[in-house]
Amino acid sequence: MGLPIRPLCLFSLSLAFLPFLQLIPLAKSASDYTNLVYKGCAQQALSDPTGVYSQAISALFGSLIAQSSKNKFFKANTGSGQTNISGLFQCRGDLSNVDCYNCVSQLPILIDKLCGKPTAARIQLQGCYMLYEVAGFPQVSGMEMLFKTCSGKNIGGAGFEERRDTALSSLENGIGSGNGFYTTSYQSVYVLGQCEGDLSASDCGQCVQTAVQRAQSECGSSISGQIYLDKCFVSYSYYPNGAPKRSSSSSSFSSPETASTGSGQSTGKTVAIILGGAAGVGFLVICLLFTKNLMKKHDDS
Incomplete structure (x- = not known):
């Protein structure tokens, strides 16, 4: 008679913990400085049969990333003549050196993913941006x-x-x-x-x-x-x-919506987790005691 009770208790216990499990994916990182704002990719692709441009771009990216752990802004050039490539990165002024590095180090990957290898590219994240241009690329007004x-x-x-x-x-x-x-x-x-x-x-x-x-x-x-x-x-x-x-x-x-409501939501989630966990543990103890009592009665009979 005691055996059917245990699966029922475990099933009920899983239901008790279900709200707790559903809360986990709702938690989001407070940092949004790596969110994509926009991409700018030149329409003309690089003609690079020998790979000289790819090597220059890789060298440029490596130089920029290395500087991002100690500078908020840096310009660099690689190659020479027609293969000269210039580029820069800039981090938002309130980012720490660690956050600046973390932000900038993602940009070469995003440039390659979102733009490929055009003659010029610019990727803007919330906290930083990076751009590069091959020699001779048309310049635009700083006010554009x-x-x-x-x-x-x-x-x-x-x-x-x-x-x-x-x-x-x-x-x-x-x-x-x-x-x-x-x-x-x-x-x-x-x-x-x-x-x-x-x-x-x-x-x-x-x-x-x-x-x-x-x-x-x-x-x-x-x-x-x-x-x-x-x-x-x-x-x-x-x-x-x-x-x-x-x-x-x-x-x-935070965004305006997060600033006005985020604290309450976070507190509500914390309370729900605590109450859900406590209720689940309490229910488990009750199930075990109830099952033990039934098994004892079964043995006595």
């Missing part, structure tokens, strides 16, 4: 817009655009004193800007000013936006609960 994204409807209420514009104006004023990288916030609007590492202070200010104007005209009342020009980028986000502080375990800032 490469990519934009505007998201979310206006939930900031009346006067949101004025608050955003005030925050962006503070960014314009501060970028010159921030060595090409600057962040600030104003009434729940967080803004960030960065210029290419070798840009002068005046050119950086002009580039950011252009990017701010594009953000205002292109994104309208959107609560977040990112504008990437060739030599600089700006971004803004609305955080109803205040701009997030940088996490000690992450070099990134």
Whole structure:
């Protein structure tokens, strides 16, 4: 009579732990600096029958990656004459050296995967970007817009655009004193800007000013936006609960949705895991005692 009880208890126990198992995949890394923003791949592929270009590109990538553990910006050249290839990387100003290296080391793989081997390529992640160009590749204006994204409807209420514009104006004023990288916030609007590492202070200010104007005209009342020009980028986000502080375990800032709700969700998941685990252990003990009692009665009879 005691034997059918044990499988029933184990089956019930598995049901008790099922919510705990379902919670595990929901956990996500706080770091988003390696998320892909955009890719730029030249239409013309390299003609490389001898592999000389491939060798030069590999050497260039190796040099850039090696420098990313100690620099936030670096330019390099490999090859000579027609086979000369120039390139650079830049990390976001708030990344640590370790995060910068981790970010940059992924870029050559992504360039090869997303672009192959064109005459020029650029991959932008949230925390860093890398580009290379073969000799003679046509140059573009530093003010040319490469990519934009505007998201979310206006939930900031009346006067949101004025608050955003005030925050962006503070960014314009501060970028010159921030060595090409600057962040600030104003009434729940967080803004960030960065210029290419070798840009002068005046050119950086002009580039950011252009990017701010594009953000205002292109994104309208959107609560977040990112504008990437060739030599600089700006971004803004609305955080109803205040701009997030940088996490000690992450070099990134949460999205507006995560900033306003993520803490509660994390706490809820932790409580659910604890309660689920405790309930499961308690149920297991009850099953074992119940089964032992039945087996004892069976032996006595």
